[in-house]
Amino acid sequence: MSAHPSRRPAVAVAPAAPAPSRSASRVAAPSQGAAAVAAPAQAMALYEQVKDHISRKIQEGIWRAGDRLPSENELVTQFGISRMTVNRALRELVEQGRIVRVAGVGSFVAEDKPQSTLLQIANLAGEIRQRGHDYRCDVLAVERISATLEVAAALDLRTGESVFHSLCIHREDGVPVQLEDRHVNPRQVPQFAAQDFTLLQPSEYLVRNVPFDQIEHVVDAVMPTAEQATLLEMSPQEPCLLLTRRTWSRGVPITVVRCLHPATRYRLGSRFRADGNPVSG
DSSP, rough: OOOOHHHHHHHHHHHHHHHHHHHHHHHHHHHHHHHHHHHHHHHHHHHHHHHHHHHHHTTTSSOOOOOOOOHHHHHHHTTTOOHHHHHHHHHHHHHSEEEETTTTEEEOOOOOOOOTTTTTOOHHHHHHTTTTOOOEEEEEEEEEEOOOOHHHHTTTTTOOOOEEEEOOOEEEETTEEEEEEEEOOOOTTTTGGGOOOTOOHHHHHHHHSSOOEEEEEEEEOOOOOHHHHTTSSTTTSSSEEEEEEEETTTTTEOOOOEEEEEEOOOOOOOOOTTTBBBBOO
């Protein structure tokens, strides 16, 4: 009879042994869930890195219109990320009109479409020269000033905070066609005022050197002030088209610019497909 009690504890210990394992599996579950939540966030950062890398190469002129981009496999190897992440980056660049993809061939830098002035940032100098006309930019001011309430709101800064300001007249065959009044966020472009804008106009400098991922265009019909009319060499009784543009990088404003055009000398327009992408030609 005394042998039975000595065996029972041994039997009782056997089922108890897996208990820590089951408990550990229950504790591990939240950790796996956290990893699953972290994975999409990491993928988001990685695909944005691929987009920024390609956009910078294009804006700096290293890759020009028509140049073939590295293949998906090459980008996967270069960044050490999944093919799905690379594919998402390329797909969004296509949607933004930065690149084109040809099935079975590869991805290429998209051709400039300066005629799509309401969908993209137009290269005014390029447009004018393409027409066979002479282009000139008169830089009237490059300075650092205190942001007004309107400018501060547009750049998500405090009123009175320091901002860069530039004022330019763009001419076609000597005739003013645009008055460009620009304010720039110094946090995004700290070297803006140090540039020689007689060599590269402000808009072209920003497009080439400061990556952006959002553009806002608003067009209004306005009458010029007396000062604006004088600068544009026009009658203050003539109407103007005002294009106000803002650009952002990762949700942070880069610049706000007001481009004033004499309505008798300039038109704003674009042609695009139903999916929102511009049409070339």
